[in-house]
Amino acid sequence: MRDTCGPMAGTDSARNDAGGDSGDLIVLRPEGLYCPAGDFHIDPWRPVARAVLTHAHADHARGGHGAYLATAVSEGVLRIRLGAGIALQGLAYGERVEMNGVRVSLHPAGHVLGSAQVRVEHRGRVWVASGDYFVSGVDGDANPTCTPFEPVPCDCFITESTFGLPIYRWRAHREVQDEINAWWRSNAGAGRASLLLCYSFGKAQRLLAGLDPSIGPIAVHGAVAPINEAYRAAGVALPATRCIDELSKAELARAIAIAPPAVQRSAWARRLGEHSDAFASGWMQLRGARRRQGVDRGFVLSDHADWPGLRRAIRATGAEHVIVTHGYEAVMVRWLVEQGLRAGSFVTEYGVEASDESEAANTPP
Numbered sequence: 001m002r003d004t005c006g007p008m009a010g011t012d013s014a015r016n017d018a019g020g021d022s023g024d025l026i027v028l029r030p031e032g033l034y035c036p037a038g039d040f041h042i043d044p045w046r047p048v049a050r051a052v053l054t055h056a057h058a059d060h061a062r063g064g065h066g067a068y069l070a071t072a073v074s075e076g077v078l079r080i081r082l083g084a085g086i087a088l089q090g091l092a093y094g095e096r097v098e099m100n101g102v103r104v105s106l107h108p109a110g111h112v113l114g115s116a117q118v119r120v121e122h123r124g125r126v127w128v129a130s131g132d133y134f135v136s137g138v139d140g141d142a143n144p145t146c147t148p149f150e151p152v153p154c155d156c157f158i159t160e161s162t163f164g165l166p167i168y169r170w171r172a173h174r175e176v177q178d179e180i181n182a183w184w185r186s187n188a189g190a191g192r193a194s195l196l197l198c199y200s201f202g203k204a205q206r207l208l209a210g211l212d213p214s215i216g217p218i219a220v221h222g223a224v225a226p227i228n229e230a231y232r233a234a235g236v237a238l239p240a241t242r243c244i245d246e247l248s249k250a251e252l253a254r255a256i257a258i259a260p261p262a263v264q265r266s267a268w269a270r271r272l273g274e275h276s277d278a279f280a281s282g283w284m285q286l287r288g289a290r291r292r293q294g295v296d297r298g299f300v301l302s303d304h305a306d307w308p309g310l311r312r313a314i315r316a317t318g319a320e321h322v323i324v325t326h327g328y329e330a331v332m333v334r335w336l337v338e339q340g341l342r343a344g345s346f347v348t349e350y351g352v353e354a355s356d357e358s359e360a361a362n363t364p365p
C-alpha cells in the first residue's frame with residue numbers, strides 16, 4: 001500500500017487496514033477490497049469466501065470464490081466465464097440485501113452488460129465502489145447496450161481512473177460509429193472485407209449495436225458469439241451475426257468481422273481474404289497507438305469514462321472523500337485535493353491482466 005501522491009496537504013493514504021479498525025466501510029486487503037463490517041470482498045483478485053462482483057471483465061471477476069453476489073443481468077456472462085456451477089446470487093439494480101447487518105445494493109455503471117457500482121451502507125454511512133464505469137463527457141451519449149450510469153449519493157466514492165488524464169476526451173459515440181460504418185462501406189465498395197478488432201465482451205457488442213447491416217454481412221469470431229447470445233438473452237437488441245465459415249467469397253468481400261485483437265494476422269484473419277483492419281479502443285487516442293498496433297485504422301471508443309466524465313461522475317455523488325483505483329491515481333488525487341476533497345488511492349490488481357481495455361493495449365504510458 002502506498003500513497004501515490006506523496007506528502008500533500010489534504011490527502012490521506014488509504015491504508016491497507018488489515019484490522020478494519022479505522023471505521024472505514026471498505027479497506028484494502030491483500031485479497032482485494034474488503035468490507036470489514038459486512039465480511040465480504042468486492043472484485044477480489046485472490047480467492048475469498050464471499051465476493052461481490054461489479055462486472056464480468058476478467059480483472060474484476062475472477063474464479064475460485066466460495067459465493068458470488070452480482071447483478072442478475074450479468075449472470076449469463078459470469079457463468080460463461082467462471083463456470084455454470086458457481087454459487088451466484090443475482091440482484092436487480094437497486095435491490096437490497098443485508099450482509100452481517102450491512103446493506104448492500106448494486107447500481108448501474110454504464111460500462112458493460114450488468115455492470116454495477118456497489119453501494120454499502122452501515123450505521124448511517126454510505127460508501128460506493130464504482131468498479132469500471134462509463135459516463136461520457138458528452139451529454140446524452142450513453143452506451144446503448146447496457147443500463148446507463150446512475151450517480152449514487154455517498155460519503156466516500158471509490159472510483160476507477162483508467163482514462164483519468166486531461167488528454168482523454170471522447171467524441172460522441174454516434175460520430176465514431178458513423179466513421180466505422182463509413183470505413184466499412186468504403187472497404188465493401190472496394191471488394192475487401194473489414195476486420196474490426198476489439199475486446200470481445202462489452203466493446204464488441206457496443207460496436208455491433210451501431211453497425212449498419214445494410215452495408216453487408218456481419219461476422220463474429222467464436223470468442224464473441226457466446227457473449228452476444230448472453231446480451232440477446234438479457235434483451236439487448238443486436239443485429240444478426242454469422243460465423244465466417246457460413247459466408248461465401250463474394251459475401252466476405254462485403255463483410256465486417258468483429259474479433260478480439262489476438263486474431264490479427266492469424267489463420268482466422270487470413271480466411272477473410274483481402275481485408276482492411278482497424279482497432280477500436282480508448283487507447284487509440286494516444287499518438288502512435290494505431291501504428292504500434294499495426295492496423296490500418298484506429299477508432300477511439302471506450303467503455304470507460306473520459307476525464308470530463310470522471311469528474312462529472314465524482315461530483316454527482318456528492319462524496320467528500322474519494323479513493324482512486326486503477327489508472328492515473330496520482331493525477332486524479334491531485335485534482336480531487338484541489339477541489340477541496342479528501343482523497344487517497346488503493347493500489348489494486350485491476351487492469352493488470354489481459355482483460356477489458358488493457359487486453360490489446362499496449363500498456364498505457
Ligand SMILES: [Zn+2]
Pocket residue numbers: 055057060111132356
Ligand atoms: Zn471492465
Ligand SMILES: [Zn+2]
Pocket residue numbers: 059060131132160326350351356
Ligand atoms: Zn477495471
